[in-house]
Structure formats: C-alpha cells, structure tokens
Amino acid sequence: MTDAPSADCKGTPGRVVPVIDRNRCEAKADCVRVCPYGVFSIQTLTSEDRGTLSMRGRLKAFFHGGKQAYTPNSDHCHACGLCVSACPEGAITLAPLG
Numbered sequence: 001m002t003d004a005p006s007a008d009c010k011g012t013p014g015r016v017v018p019v020i021d022r023n024r025c026e027a028k029a030d031c032v033r034v035c036p037y038g039v040f041s042i043q044t045l046t047s048e049d050r051g052t053l054s055m056r057g058r059l060k061a062f063f064h065g066g067k068q069a070y071t072p073n074s075d076h077c078h079a080c081g082l083c084v085s086a087c088p089e090g091a092i093t094l095a096p097l098g
C-alpha cells in the first residue's frame, strides 16, 4: 500500500515537515504553486546553507540567483505529498516529526 499524494489530504499538521535537499533545489517554485497550505517560499540562500553545498550545488545556486525554496510555514504541512511529486529536481522529502 502506498500513501498517494492527494489534494484532498486531511492529514493532521505537525506529523511531518518537508525537507529540501539544498544540492538539488533550483528555485523553480513548483512547490510554492502546488502546496495548498502555503508552506513554501523562494528566498535567498542563507550563508549557513550556502556553506553546506557541494561544488555542483554551488554552481546550481549561482545559475539560479542564489535562491532556493524554504519552508517558513512548515508547521502547516498536512502531509499531502503534492510538493514531493511536483518538484522536478526530486529535492523534497517528508520527514516525520518527533
């Protein structure tokens, strides 16, 4: 059995949070568009996150204006999985909380 993504997800917030692979994200903003709960925004990479990038990740960041997806409203996540399916870079996973 699989947990298929669904726009009708009635999952309870606070069970999972989306985690973004900083070496994959290219700030294409599909996650911003598909998330029904406004979890994501595109922001300038923090210096801390920039410091974690691989050489390939740094190149990607350079070509995408130093921007990536962030999750300022991660506590609103209902675990529908739409962002995971929508990201063309496969950069998003859902991680259980607690």
Ligand code: SF4
Binding pocket: 018, 034, 035, 036, 037, 038, 039, 076, 077, 078, 079, 080, 081, 082, 083, 084, 094
């Ligand atoms: S799984 Fe992704 S699209 Fe669905 S509510 Fe959580 S952050 Fe938004």
